[in-house]
Amino acid sequence: MYHKTSTYWARGIMTALFLYLVTPIVVTLIYSFSTSWVKTILPSGFTLKWYSQLITNADFTSSLLRSLGLGLLTTVIAQICFLPVVFYANVYDARVKSHLRFVTVLPFTIPGIILVTGLIQLYADLPIPKLLILVLAISLLSLPLTYQALDNAFIGQDFRAMFEQALVLGDSPLKAFIKVILPNIRAGILIAMLLTFTSAFGEYVLTNILLGGNFETLKIYMYRLMQSNGQASSVLTTIYFIFLALVSLILIVIMRHYAKHDQSSQKGTHN
Amino acid sequence: MQADFLQIQHLDITLSGNEVIKDMSFKVRRNTLTTFLGPSGSGKTTVLRAIAGLNQHVNGKILLDNQEIQDQAANQRNIGMVFQSYALFPNMTIFDNVAYGLRVQKQAPTEIREAVAAMLKTVGLTDKRDAYPDQLSGGQKQRVAIARAMVLKPKLLLLDEPLSALDAKIRVSLREQIREYQQKLGITMLFVTHDQGEAMAISDDIIVMNEGCVQQQGSPMAIYAQPDNVFMAEFIGNHNLLTGQQLQRLGITTAGNHPLAVAEHYVIRPELISQIQVPHSVALAGKITSLTMLGDRVRYQFLTDSGMVLKVEELNFMRPLSTNVPLTLFVNPLLIHQVGTTYAE
Numbered sequence: 208m209y210h211k212t213s214t215y216w217a218r219g220i221m222t223a224l225f226l227y228l229v230t231p232i233v234v235t236l237i238y239s240f241s242t243s244w245v246k247t248i249l250p251s252g253f254t255l256k257w258y259s260q261l262i263t264n265a266d267f268t269s270s271l272l273r274s275l276g277l278g279l280l281t282t283v284i285a286q287i288c289f290l291p292v293v294f295y296a297n298v299y300d301a302r303v304k305s306h307l308r309f310v311t312v313l314p315f316t317i318p319g320i321i322l323v324t325g326l327i328q329l330y331a332d333l334p335i336p337k338l339l340i341l342v343l344a345i346s347l348l349s350l351p352l353t354y355q356a357l358d359n360a361f362i363g364q365d366f367r368a369m370f371e372q373a374l375v376l377g378d379s380p381l382k383a384f385i386k387v388i389l390p391n392i393r394a395g396i397l398i399a400m401l402l403t404f405t406s407a408f409g410e411y412v413l414t415n416i417l418l419g420g421n422f423e424t425l426k427i428y429m430y431r432l433m434q435s436n437g438q439a440s441s442v443l444t445t446i447y448f449i450f451l452a453l454v455s456l457i458l459i460v461i462m463r464h465y466a467k468h469d470q471s472s473q474k475g476t477h478n
Numbered sequence: 479m480q481a482d483f484l485q486i487q488h489l490d491i492t493l494s495g496n497e498v499i500k501d502m503s504f505k506v507r508r509n510t511l512t513t514f515l516g517p518s519g520s521g522k523t524t525v526l527r528a529i530a531g532l533n534q535h536v537n538g539k540i541l542l543d544n545q546e547i548q549d550q551a552a553n554q555r556n557i558g559m560v561f562q563s564y565a566l567f568p569n570m571t572i573f574d575n576v577a578y579g580l581r582v583q584k585q586a587p588t589e590i591r592e593a594v595a596a597m598l599k600t601v602g603l604t605d606k607r608d609a610y611p612d613q614l615s616g617g618q619k620q621r622v623a624i625a626r627a628m629v630l631k632p633k634l635l636l637l638d639e640p641l642s643a644l645d646a647k648i649r650v651s652l653r654e655q656i657r658e659y660q661q662k663l664g665i666t667m668l669f670v671t672h673d674q675g676e677a678m679a680i681s682d683d684i685i686v687m688n689e690g691c692v693q694q695q696g697s698p699m700a701i702y703a704q705p706d707n708v709f710m711a712e713f714i715g716n717h718n719l720l721t722g723q724q725l726q727r728l729g730i731t732t733a734g735n736h737p738l739a740v741a742e743h744y745v746i747r748p749e750l751i752s753q754i755q756v757p758h759s760v761a762l763a764g765k766i767t768s769l770t771m772l773g774d775r776v777r778y779q780f781l782t783d784s785g786m787v788l789k790v791e792e793l794n795f796m797r798p799l800s801t802n803v804p805l806t807l808f809v810n811p812l813l814i815h816q817v818g819t820t821y822a823e
Contacts, residue, residue, distance in 0.1 A: 368565035371532050374552040375559045376579035376630070390569040 232448065239441040257438045267443070270428035274408050277342065277424060281407035282400050284346045285353045290396070293354060294388065297361040298370055304358075311354040314347060319412035322348075326417070341417050345407045352402040360395020394465045398458060405454050409447075482541075483508035483666055484529070484634060489538035491524055491690075498524050499690045502538075506634075506683070511660045511667045513677040516687035517713070522670045525687075526636050529668070530559045542633055553582075558627030558635040562642055564619045566611040572598070572622050573607040579630040597629040600659065617648040624656065628663060635660075637669045641676065649673075653680050674714060678702070686710060702747075704815055711745040711817045718746040718788050725814070727784045730760050733814040743817045748777070748791040750813045759808035762788070766801045780807060 239257060241250030261267050296303040322344060330340050366388060373383035389396070411426040423431070429447065432440040484506035491499035499521050506512045514522040527533045529540060531552035540548040547555050566575050573594055580590045598604045601621040611619055620640055627635055637656070641649045657680040660667050671677055677684050678698045686693045686701065693713075694706040705711040711719055720728075722738035731737065733744050751762070764782035776799060780788045790807065 364568065365561070365563040365565060368561040368563045369567060371530075371552070372559065372561060372565040373567075373578070374532070375530055375555075375557065376626070377553045377582040378578075379553060382582075387567050387569075391567070 235441045235444050235448075239438060239445045241438070257442045261439050261442045261446075264439075266423070266428060270423045270425045273422060274425040277345070277410070277414070278404040278408035280342050281345045281349060282404045284342060285349050285403045286396065286400060288346065289350065289353050289399075290357060293357040293361065294366075294384070297358070298367045298388075307354065307358075311351045314350055319348075320416065323413055323416045337418055338422065341413060341422075344413055344417075345410050346403075348410075348413070349403040349406050352406060353399045356399035356402055357392070357395050360392035360398075364391060366391070394461055397461055401454055401458055405451065409451075482506075483543060484668070485539070485541040486525070486529075487539040487541070489525065489528065489536065489540070491521075491528055491533055491537075492535050493524065493533075497690070499528070502690070502692055504685055504692050504695055506666065506668060508666050509664050510682035511657060511669060511680055512683040512685060513681040514668065514670045514685050514687060515674065515677040516672065516693075518672060520687040521690040522672075522687055523638055524690075526559075526638055526668065526670050529634070530557055530636055531555050556630075556633050558630060558632035560620070560623045560627050560635070560637045560640045562639045564611075564616075564623045564643075566619055566622055566626075568611050571608050571610055572603060572614070575611070575622055576626045576629055578626060583630070593629055597625045600628075600662075601625045601655075616644050617652055620644065620652060621655070624659065628659065628665060631663075631665075633666070635665050635667045637667060639670050639672070641671070641673075649676070656680065686713065688713070705745060705817050707818050708743055711743070711815075716748045716789060716791065718748065718751075719817075720744050720746065720786075724786060728760070728762055728782060728786060728809075729784075730809070730811050730814065732811045733816055734812060736816070739816075745815050745817050746788070746809060746813070748789040751780070751788060751790045751807050751809045752792055753795075753805070753807055755808045756810055758812065759810045762807045762809060763804070764807070765804055766799060769799060769801055780805075 237250060238244055240253045240255070242252035242254045242256070244250040292303075292307065296307055326340055326344055369387050369391070370380075370383055373387045374380065378386065409426055410424070411430075414422060414424050415427055425443075425447070429440065429443050432443055482505045486502060486504050489499055489502040490497065502525065514526065516522050524533065528536045528548075531547070531550060531554075536548060538548070539546060542555070542557070567578070570578070576594045576597055577590050580593060585593075594607075595604070598607055601624060603618060603621055603625070606614060606618065606622075611622070614622065620643075623640070624637075640656070641652055644652065653676055656667070656669070659665070669677075669680070681698055683695060684698055684701045685695045688709055694701060694710050696704075701710070702714055705714060708719065711717050720743070722733075722740040722742050722744065725733065725738055725744055726740070738744075755761070762780070762782050764780050766778045767781045767787070768779045770777040771794075774794055775791055776794050777789070777791045778799070780790050782788065788807075
C-alpha cells in the first residue's frame with residue numbers, strides 16, 4: 208500500500224516537472240503560429256505570417272550572419288589554439304595536463320562583467336579592434352568545453368606510439384599529425400567544435416557589454432524583439448530552440464556512433 | 479657476418495634530469511637477432527628509442543652500417559620499429575597500414591600492391607587485407623605491426639616487448655614466427671623483453687641490462703653457463719650462489735679447473751646437482767627437506783650434512799623421492815662457475 212502511494216507521488220512530481228519545463232516551449236511554439244492570442248484559452252487562428260516577416264527582415268538576417276560569423280570564428284580560433292596544446296600534453300608531456308586542468312577552470316571563476324572590464328581597461332588604448340577582443344575572449348571562455356572534449360578524444364588509444372610509428376615509417380611530424388592523429392580524434396574535434404560554436408553563437412553578456420548596439424547578434428536581437436513584438440520574438444525563440452535541438456541531436460548521434468565503435472574495438476582486441 | 483653492424487659508443491641518456499643510461503657501449507652483428515634483456519626500469523626501451531631517434535637528449539655515438547646516425551631525425555634513419563601497443567592506425571585498413579611507409583617513400587602503386595601482398599602472405603594475413611585493426615586479434619595485430627615494419631626492408635628492426643600483451647600460447651607461437659621471419663628475410667633485429675625464456679629461445683645474442691648499464695653480452699648459452707657477475711647469476715635462471723668458503727665446507731676444492739678463492743662467489747645451477755654420479759664428481763650427503771613435483775621435472779631443497787641448503791632440479795626419473803630420508807647427490811666441480819665478489823659496476 209505504502210509502495211503504491213509513493214509510486215503515485217513520484218509519478219505526479221515527475222509529470223508536474225515535465226509540464227513545468229515543456230509548457231513554455233509548447234506555448235511559445237503555438238504562439239509563434241497564432242494570428243492573435245490575447246485573453247482567450249486558444250489562439251484565434253494560425254498563420255505563417257510571423258515566420259515570413261522575420262525571415263525577410265534585414266535585421267534578423269544580419270544578426271543571424273553576425274552570430275554565425277562569431278560562432279565560426281571562435282570555433283576556428285579555439286581549435287587552432289587548443290588542439291596543439293592538448294596534443295602536446297597527451298603525446299609528449301603528461302605533466303602539462305595538471306596545469307591545463309587548472310587553467311581550464313578559470314573561465315568558470317571569472318564572471319563576464321569582470322572579464323569585460325578587465326579587457327577594456329587593458330586594451331582600450333591599443334589599436335586593437337573590439338571585435339577581435341570579443342572573439343578572443345569568447346574563445347577563451349569556451350576553453351573548458353573545448354579542452355574537455357579534445358582531451359577525452361585522446362583516451363583509449365596509444366597516440367604517442369601511433370605518432371612515433373608514423374615518424375619511424377618516414378613521415379614528417381606535420382603529415383603524421385594530419386594522417387594519423389587527426390582522423391582518430393575527429394569525434395572529439397567535432398564535439399568540441401559544436402560545443403564551442405553553440406556557446407559562441409548564443410553568447411550575450413560579453414557581446415552586449417563590449418560592443419552593444421554596434422554589433423547586434425541573434426541573442427541581442429531576440430531581447431530587443433521581446434520588447435516590441437511578442438509573436439516575432441516567439442518565432443525567433445522557436446527557431447533558436449530548433450537549432451539547439453539539432454546540435455544536441457548531432458552530438459548524441461556522434462557519441463553513440465563512437466561508443467558502439469569503441470565496444471567493437473574492445474571485442475576485437477581479445478586474442 | 480659483419481661484427482659491428484650497429485655500434486653504440488659511450489651512450490648517455492638523461493630523462494627529466496635523471497641519467498638513465500650511463501656510458502653504454504655494445505655492438506650488434508648483421509643479420510642476427512639480438513635481445514635486450516633486463517628487469518623493468520633497466521633502460522632497455524630507452525636505448526631502443528635512442529637508436530630509433532625518438533629520444534631527444536642523447537650523448538654518445540650511434541653507428542649503423544658505419545654511418546653515424548645519432549643526429550638524424552627518426553624519419554631519416556631507415557630503422558623499423560614495432561611498439562608494445564602495436565600502434566596500428568585504427569582509421570586505415572590492414573593493407574593501408576602496411577602500405578603506409580611505402581606511400582611515404584612515394585613508390586609506384588603497382589610496386590606497393592605487390593610488396594604489401596607479398597608481406598601479408600609472409601605473415602599469413604592475406605585474407606585480412608581489407609579489415610580494420612579493431613577486427614583483428616592481438617596476435618594478428620602484432621603480425622600486421624611486424625609486416626608494416628619489415629615491408630620497408632629496414633637496415634635494422636627494433637621490437638619493443640612486442641609479445642607482452644599476448645597470452646602465453648600465442649607468445650610462444652609468435653616468437654617462433656618472428657625468428658623465422660628474421661632468418662628468412664635476413665633482417666638485423668634488436669628485440670626488447672624482460673622474459674628470459676623468450677630471450678633464450680630466439681636470440682643469437684643477448685645483452686643483459688641493469689640500472690642503465692650493460693651487465694653482459696653473449697650467446698644464450700654463454701649468458702647462462704658463464705655469468706660474469708653476481709647480478710647475472712641471480713637474474714638468469716635458478717641458481718645456488720655460494721662463497722669459496724661454503725664450497726669448501728661441502729668438500730669441493732676446485733671450480734672449473736682452478737682452486738677455490740675463499741672470498742669469491744660461485745654459482746651452481748640447480749640442474750647440475752644430480753643423483754647420477756659422473757667422473758670427477760663430488761658426493762654430497764644429506765636429505766631432501768621440501769619437494770615440488772613439476773611433471774617432467776622435480777625441484778627440491780637439499781640439506782647437506784654440513785648444514786648447507788641447496789636448490790636442486792632434476793628430470794623426473796619416475797623414482798619415488800621422500801623428504802628427510804638420507805640421500806647422496808653429486809656435483810661436478812668443472813661446472814661450478816666463479817662470478818666475482820660483488821655486483822658489476
